[in-house]
Amino acid sequence: MATALAVDAIRGFLSAPAAWTVHVVERVASTNTVALEWAAAGAPAGTALLAESQTAGRGRGGRAWRSPDGTSLALSVILRPTVAPDRLPWIGIAAAVATVEAILDVAGVACRVKWPNDILIGARKVAGILAERRAEAGGTETPAVVIGVGVNVNNRAAALPADVRDSAISLLDATGRATDRNRLAAALLDRLAHRVGELGAGRDELARRWTAASATLGQHLAVMTPGGLIEGADEGLDPSGSLMLRRPDGRRVAVHSGEVLLCRTASPPLV
Numbered sequence: 001m002a003t004a005l006a007v008d009a010i011r012g013f014l015s016a017p018a019a020w021t022v023h024v025v026e027r028v029a030s031t032n033t034v035a036l037e038w039a040a041a042g043a044p045a046g047t048a049l050l051a052e053s054q055t056a057g058r059g060r061g062g063r064a065w066r067s068p069d070g071t072s073l074a075l076s077v078i079l080r081p082t083v084a085p086d087r088l089p090w091i092g093i094a095a096a097v098a099t100v101e102a103i104l105d106v107a108g109v110a111c112r113v114k115w116p117n118d119i120l121i122g123a124r125k126v127a128g129i130l131a132e133r134r135a136e137a138g139g140t141e142t143p144a145v146v147i148g149v150g151v152n153v154n155n156r157a158a159a160l161p162a163d164v165r166d167s168a169i170s171l172l173d174a175t176g177r178a179t180d181r182n183r184l185a186a187a188l189l190d191r192l193a194h195r196v197g198e199l200g201a202g203r204d205e206l207a208r209r210w211t212a213a214s215a216t217l218g219q220h221l222a223v224m225t226p227g228g229l230i231e232g233a234d235e236g237l238d239p240s241g242s243l244m245l246r247r248p249d250g251r252r253v254a255v256h257s258g259e260v261l262l263c264r265t266a267s268p269p270l271v
Contacts, residue, residue, distance in 0.1 A: 004070065005050050005181055013186030020077075020189055023049045027069075030054055031076035032148035036134050038078060039144035045080040050185060071155035072170075073181050075188065076148040083199045088145065089241035090199055090206060092117060092131035095147045097209045098191035099127050103151070105191075106184045107171045112215035114260055115234075115243045119151075120215050124169035127151040149188060154178050203239070211236050216263045221245060225258035234263070 003009075005024045011017045021044070028034055028051040035049050053069035081091060099119050100111045103126070111127075112120045119127035130148040152160075152170035160168055171179045198205055211217060216234045223230050223243070230253060232245030242254040 003180060003182065005052055005185070009182035010050070010186050010189075013183045015190050016193065019193055020046050020048050022189075023047070025049070025051050027051060027053050027055065030148075031074050032130055032132060032146055035076035035078055035146045035148070036132060036144075039134050039146055043078050043144075045078060045144075047078040048075065048185075048189060049077075050075050068155040068159070071153060071172075073149070073151040073153050073184060073188075075150075075185055076146055077189070077192065079145045079147060079196060080143070081145060081196065081199070086240060087199050087203065088133070090203055091145050091147065091196060092129055093210055093237070093241055094195035094199065094206055095129045095131065095149060095192055097206060097213065098188060098195045099129065099149055099151070100213050101191045101195075101209075102184060102187035103127070103171065105187045107175055107179045109171060109174050111213070113210060113213045114215045115237075116257070121169050121174050124157070125152075125167055126169050126171065126174070147192070151184065153181050153184065203241075207237055216260065219263040221260050222262040223255050223258045223260050225255055229261075230255060230258070 007022045007024050010022050014020060031049045031051050031054060035047070038047060051074045054074050079091065081088065096113045096117060096119065100113060103109055103111050103119070109121060114120055117129040118125050128150050132146045134144055134146065152168060154172045155170050157165050157168040157170050157173050195206060214234070214236070217236055219234055221232065221234050223245070230245060232247045232253065235244040235246050235252065238244045238254050240254065242256045244252060244254055246252050
């Protein structure tokens with residue numbers, strides 16, 4: 001039988017338990033929605049909320065995120081970063097890298113990242129990141145960034161709704177064994193604190209780790225953006241954390257938001 005999430009168990013696995021205030025609830029509409037409400041009310045950095053299940057979990061672009069009861073990981077944390085504004089987009093990147101590292105640490109599974117927020121095992125999605133920002137009324141507090149992480153842990157992708165089951169995978173699917181969700185939650189919090197903490201000193205190390213974990217670097221991508229479809233070879237991240245593509249005519253373009261729809265081995269750019 002799968003072990004339930006528990007505050008004491010999570011804190012017992014944390015390397016720096018004083019850095020986090022951990023809350024576990026049985027059921028919630030969305031951990032990110034609640035964390036945003038807490039942040040607006042002045043909740044401090046290091047507040048973490050986990051739920052055994054979500055009834056209205058959210059992903060990017062308003063998509064639903066399914067959190068099967070008692071088997072997945074639905075985690076949202078409140079951060080109040082003091083980094084320069086141009087480094088704020090890197091917090092989502094830090095969360096993706098931290099998730100890859102935590103899964104490897106605990107489940108022994110090597111994952112890849114697909115810009116901007118997907119964590120993949122092979123070509124299938126095992127986890128997703130949702131970063132949202134909210135300033136408090138009156139502007140007296142440091143603006144909060146809420147990072148939501150959803151991981152398919154001990155559920156089966158085959159049991160998910162038909163619209164996602166073919167593109168999803170769980171750690172149980174990948175390993176054939178159950179993963180301790182309390183240990184995984186603690187590893188994720190530890191890794192996230194470390195990676196976000198690095199941003200004050202620069203982005204080089206985080207960019208290196210993202211590049212090493214990229215599922216699409218060097219491949220030809222089709223990316224749907226708010227302004228339309230853009231195609232080009234993935235050249236990694238630019239200094240703002242945007243995806244840098246080299247178009248077939250050799251021009252380089254930074255994609256600030258969008259969804260990767262297609263990737264294939266890249267052809268050499270025209271020069």
